[in-house]
Amino acid sequence: MSNEHLIFPDWPAPARVRALQTTRQGGFSAAPYASLNLGSHVGDAPLAVARNRMALNTLLPSEPVWLNQVHGVTVVDVGQAACLPQADASVSNRPGGVCVVMTADCLPVLLCDAAGGVVGAAHAGWRGLCDGVIEATVACMGVAPGSLMAWLGPAIGPSAFEVGEEVRAAFLAQQPEAETAFTPASGNAGVGGGKWYADIFALARLRLAALGIERVYGGGVCTYSDAERFFSYRRDGVTGRMGSFIWLER
Incomplete structure (x- = not known):
């Protein structure tokens, strides 16, 4: 898969921390899921979703632990998770274990510690964000919150939400x-x-600051206003899902 259709977080994460964010471009799905839809639950052709995931897997060290996201606050460890756990966040301290959350307006939050020993990904729609999905993810990472940094991926912007x-x-x-x-x-x-x-970006920054996480990067990229690059449920209704991935290099 070409890197031109991907977003790589611009943050000072340790070298062994790897992360990427997909856009809607570069895949095999037909409209209204065109083209890199990673969601198997949105009505897209199963074969197209499988091809999209297989193409992406060439950039990953292992099959991601896909979640059945329900706008909750449950967090799983990818090293211990069963297939398709019902959760909205995951963490990993095992090299090669890939955390992923899918979004199409909700805010993806990627986290890592300064030592490069643990990573996490949270699906922060307004309900999960309000109920504490970031706090739950940080708690499961098992390190001092002040040692963490966060990256906020594309989400619906404050002029559209x-x-x-x-x-x-x-x-x-x-x-x-x-x-x-x-x-x-x-x-x-x-x-x-x-x-x-x-402003879901500002709300997330307030939650992170309250935890003592001061190093926060990304944010401000609106999914709703850029139909060429991003899926948006609020804009389109029937649409695909993008993925935010993070892992520790083997």
């Missing part, structure tokens, strides 16, 4: 400073029942 008052209230109930990540939608007086634009 319109949410209801209940979403804003849920975040503010746990972290009052999250108020800074919400902007009233046009014509919204901010009273109960209104609509808001949410």
Whole structure:
């Protein structure tokens, strides 16, 4: 597979930490899943998904531990996980074990420690983010949070992610400073029942900062506004899924 269709995190991770992010380009799926759809649960032809995953596997040290993502906070260790575990994050301290989360607007968060001893990947849609999927992932990594760094992948941007008052209230109930990540939608007086634009990148940074994780990279790349490069569930409804991968080199 050509690297031109992939994104490689720009962060000061240790040399043995490897990571990549797919776009929608460079695969075998037909519209509306064109073309590098990695999701086997979205209605795409199974053979096309299999071909896409096989092409990607040439860049990976082993078959990734794919998750059955449910917008929860369960975390699995890829060295001990069964096939397709129901979880929204994974961690690994075993060389060659590949963590992956799939997204199409939700925020992928990749994590590693400064010593290059453990990595993790979290699927942070607004519900999982609010309920603590980042915190759960960090806890399972088993190192001091201050030793970690994070990379935020492409997700729906703050000018497109319109949410209801209940979403804003849920975040503010746990972290009052999250108020800074919400902007009233046009014509919204901010009273109960209104609509808001949410900055999921800012919300993730607040959660990471509260844990003591100060080295945060990436963020700001909007899936909704770039139909050529990214899948977006909010934009298209029926669409594919991109993958965010991280592992320790053998």
